[in-house]
Amino acid sequence: MKIEQIYTGCLAQGAYYIVSNGEAAIIDPLRETQPYIERLKKDNVTLKYIFETHFHADFVSGHLDLSKKTNAPIVYGPTAKPEFEAIIAEDNETFQVGSITIKVLHTPGHTMESSSFLLMDENGKETALFSGDTLFLGDVGRPDLAQKAANMTQEELAGLLYESLYSKILPLNDDITVYPAHGAGSACGKNMQKETVDSLGNQKKTNYALNQKDKQSFIKAVTDGLLPPPAYFGMNVAMNKKGYDSFDEVLSKGLQALSPDEFEELAEHSGALILDVRNNEDFAKGFVPQSINIGLNGDFAPWVGALVVDVKQPILLITNENEEEETVTRLSRVGFDNVLGFLKESFNAWKESGKEIDSVNRISAQQFEQEIKEKDAKIIDVRKESEYNAEHVDEAFNKPLAYINKWINLIDPTEHFYLHCAGGYRSMMAASILQARGYRNFSEIEGGFSAISQTDIPVSDFVCQSKILK
Structure with a gap:
């Protein structure tokens, strides 16, 4: 046996x-x-x-x-x-x-x-x-x-x-x-x-x-x-109970390679979400406008489920080269079967085509430290409540990423704010969603709380998370 x-x-x-x-x-x-x-x-x-x-x-x-x-x-x-x-x-x-x-x-x-x-x-x-x-x-x-x-x-x-x-x-x-x-x-x-x-x-x-x-x-x-x-x-319960399309069919449809022109035209006419699964460091430097970043090298599928929600949503992919099949596979595991294709030769093809690109205002923890010394600062921490309660930047507001669709409309677009998570993975997701919805008056902090904790920025006393959860 x-x-x-x-x-x-x-x-x-x-x-x-x-x-x-x-x-x-x-x-x-x-x-x-x-x-x-x-x-x-x-x-x-x-x-x-x-x-x-x-x-x-x-x-x-x-x-x-x-x-x-x-x-x-x-x-x-x-x-x-x-x-x-x-x-x-x-x-x-x-x-x-x-x-x-x-x-x-x-x-x-x-x-x-x-x-x-x-x-x-x-x-x-x-x-x-x-x-x-x-x-x-x-x-x-x-x-x-x-x-x-x-x-x-x-x-x-x-x-x-x-x-x-x-x-x-x-x-x-x-x-x-x-x-x-x-x-x-x-x-x-x-x-x-x-x-x-x-x-x-x-x-x-x-x-x-x-x-x-x-x-x-x-x-x-x-x-x-x-x-x-x-x-x-x-x-997902409904799909498991009622049935679903063959995975082979889902994979075949999702692996349609698209030129920048084809990608752009399909995005405009299909209502597809542009999902960029590259790491947050690469995404911050440049991306297709209106893209949402959820990095493949993390808790990818659960975050897609939590943030995109509708499994029938049409999706267009931007991946690193040779990661297209893995991405379609991992999306299908949580029921996101409506992938229409991917950008051939990744973001570089888009950039070299001369099409418009966007970027995130990402700053270092050291720059963050200097800037908040000189002015009152609004700081948004998108980590889970338990992480925030364990230790956080003094005066920071806790707005967990999982609930961004509930709190995003409470943000004043005229007021500058700083955005961070633990290491940059979740805050870049939040940054991409914010920018896709017209919020641009913010700075996202590279390295998140891990980098911030290495500076002299005041933080709360540490409390073990296991004690918080009990």
Whole structure:
């Protein structure tokens, strides 16, 4: 038997590839299926089942494409109602994969159909738990995402989650290995550990949600401090439940190379968003007017989901050369399938064509220090609230990037302000959005708070973020 965790850092998501005696199972596959097909071929095994822990909200699963290419059936837990052919398992139903057995444990609470999969080895020993979004390392699944569909409050869903965890999972043996669907950085939980695999026994000791004195204290603990879910989550659930275009078709359409003239004409007539995924340093020096910068070398896909929101939005890409396929792939993972093409030979082609370019007024932390000595300064910190509370520039306002669409209209366009994040990745996103909407009276600070903290600019006393979150 072999269990392989296929972890994708950008999404903080874990898919699982399990092989036993010539047969395989895959749990919560990513959108692009070719790597799985190649792995199956290399191992000379047949894919028997595709298990889905629930209708995912934060990414689009590859279950449909993978099933079409392999003829392996898709398996959901009880109460799931997909709009395509699938096996809807009963609670405690078992599935044989080679010499091992996988048992379905219906564990509602995160969503109503949420299920965990308990693996028993060839000797019948309970060995591994694929816990989906029911149990994370250090946390449990947020119980507020399925309220509308379930006609329940988040407190009622949290109560269901309590019953699932305390009656189905906590009685299992301590030596069972827990393989969750997500790790730190995912918006599906609030307090996840950085590790991606752990023993159930250690989680029983260290996970706050598994150490509550009663059901009411559990409900309070897991619902406290929940931030609003990203707006694209509901659209991803719909795609996972109803179906979607083949990834191969999405990739083929997105990889249309466009000359500067073709790119410009398509941008004007399609209403497409121009998405520039180069790093923030290159973007600051020059970009196509009205472009939005979300760097590929970061939490790219979740930020696209949070800031662009509408998965049907037409998109035109500006990437570094040879990064076009990776960009289209990562967009498709969160449901952004309407990529119309990319600028051939990247921004250099646009620049050499003589077309208009724009840039951001980026200054160093040292220049920032000099300027604010000489005048009253308005400073906007776009980091998360927890980062700001831990340590920030004195007198700075906290306006998290995730909520820019709510606070942008409160900005006075006639009043100059300074803009920063932790290192420049998020503040350049904010700067590009601001400029695309006509706000230009600001300076963005290179290196963000990391660079600012090396100057003599007054900052608040440091408070450990882990203490803030508790």
